[in-house]
Amino acid sequence: MIEAIKSQVPFRLYMHILVMTRIVLGHSLGGMQKQTMDLCQGFAKAGHRVTVITTGRKDGVSHEDNDGIETHYLEGTKPGYYSGKWNSAARKKISEVHQSTPIDVIHSQSMGANGILKWARRNAIPIVSTWHGTSLTEFTSFFGSASYHPRYWHWLIITPTTWLKRYFTMELPVRRASKAITLVSPTLEHHMKLFAKDKVKVIPNGVHVPKQFAADKKNDKTEIISIGRIVKQKGVQHAIHATANLPTEVKNKVHLNIVGSGDYLESLKSLTTKLEMQDMVTFHGRTVGDELAAIYQRCELHLMPTTSHEGLPLTILEGMAYGMATIASNIGGIPSAITDDVNGFLIKPGNVEQLTGRLQALLENPQRIDEIGSAARATIIQHYSEEMMVEQTLAVFEAVV
Known part of the structure; x- marks a missing residue:
């Protein structure tokens, strides 16, 4: 089916697209949340009706209608989590929405549609699911960053068991029910062979490409950014250690910007004080909007030493779009966007020594930073624009409706 999708598909004048996801920007910042919103905005701009069903909010907001996107936060469901309550509430809400305005296609962010699979089959509504990762990639990330101290041993049993249960009771059913599956990175393809081999299409995450950005970023100090959800697996602590390990004459000429929030933030602040x-x-x-754009514009280097098996992090693409030279872990979907020593640099996950060496080499060769940054921006323009992501996703919808 997916092989039959042509490069240029004439979209219908109108589709009612229903998006199901556990989390959106109304809950918190994050790569999946932003990708979901970028897609929804693109669908709406293309003239389609867009409805989003998601989990409840702590502040009690149950409904939003912004920029042609109608969002329903299901009251009584736990923010950001799937559950039995989510399944029953989702079935009720989707029935109401469909009765009001018939749905043409359901877009499931990962397992979002799990609770309405039978309903969709009865009503002959196709499901297209998009995957940023799987339980198997989370399983790998967990053991790559887990503590093996005896006090944590019970989690080494409980957590994988929970993921296996989710894999068989939620992930596989959604894959089987999906008429088409899109992946944000080709590295996820081998995880999708079961029940999905012939209906998979890779549609990379796309980002806004700024038409203008600060061409001359040379300040008194070289500005570096490390951005994302502040949890241990993202490896921001490695960026701090690598910066601290630089020779004094080099270290005195750099400034590290850490952008994001999360439960590891206080640990990072303590580490900074200790060092x-x-x-x-x-x-x-x-940080979002113009404030974030201003930080991006003045930064020349982006460090992402994550140990998590990412799909394809939006922050990587955003940094490249702003012409930054990126040093990132050779893990997950990151190598699908970065070719080492061509448009960025890849290091072994968690290897602070390698990160320090690469960082020092670049700081001592500013011309190389500019060359890599220009190549990075060209890569985004050619392969990872927001417009391309929206157009390719709509083409998949058109093929299954």
């Missing part, structure tokens, strides 16, 4: 780097590091917290 006496308070004057070299700025914690910006949760």
Whole structure:
């Protein structure tokens, strides 16, 4: 089916697209949340009706209608989590929506549609699911960053068991029910062979490409950014250690910007104090919009030493779009966007020594930073624009409706 999708598909004048996801930007910031919203905005701009069903919010908001996107937050469901309550509430809400305005296609972010599979089959509505990762990739990430101290041994049993249950009771049913499956990275394809081999299409995450950005970023210090959800697996602590390990004459000419929030933030601040780097590091917290764009524009280097098996992190693509030279872990979907020493640099996950060496080499060769940054931006323009992501996703919808 997917092989039959042509490069240019004439979209219908109108589709009612229903998106099901556990989390959106109304809950918190995150790569999946932003990708979902970028897609929804693209669908709406293309003239389609867009309805989103998601989990409840802590502040009690149950409904939003912004920019042609109608969002229903299901009251009584736990924010960001699937559950039996989510399944029953989703079935009720989707029936109401369909009765009001018939749905043409259901877009499931990962397992979002799990609770309405039978309903969709009865009503002959096709499901297209998009996957940023799987339980198997989370399983790998968990054991790659888990603590093996005896006090944590019970989690080494409980957590994998939970993921296996989710894999068989939620992931596989959604894959089997999907008329088509889209993946944000080709590295996920081998995880999708069971019940999905002939209906998979890779549609990389896409980002906004700024038409103008600061061509001359040369300040007194070289600005570096490490951005994302602040949890241990993202490896921001490695960025701090690598910066601290630089020779004094190099270290005194850099400034590290840490952008994001999460439960590991206080640990990072303590580490910064311990290493006496308070004057070299700025914690910006949760930052969006023009404020984030301003930080991107003045940064020349992006560090992402994650140990998590990512799909394809939006922050990687955003940094490249702004012409930054990126040093990132050779893990998950990151190598699908970055070719080492061509448009960025790849390091072994968790290897601080390698990160320090690569960082120092670049800081001592500013011309190389500019060359890599220009190549990175060209890569995004050619392969990872937001417009391409929307067009390719709509083509998949058109093929199954």
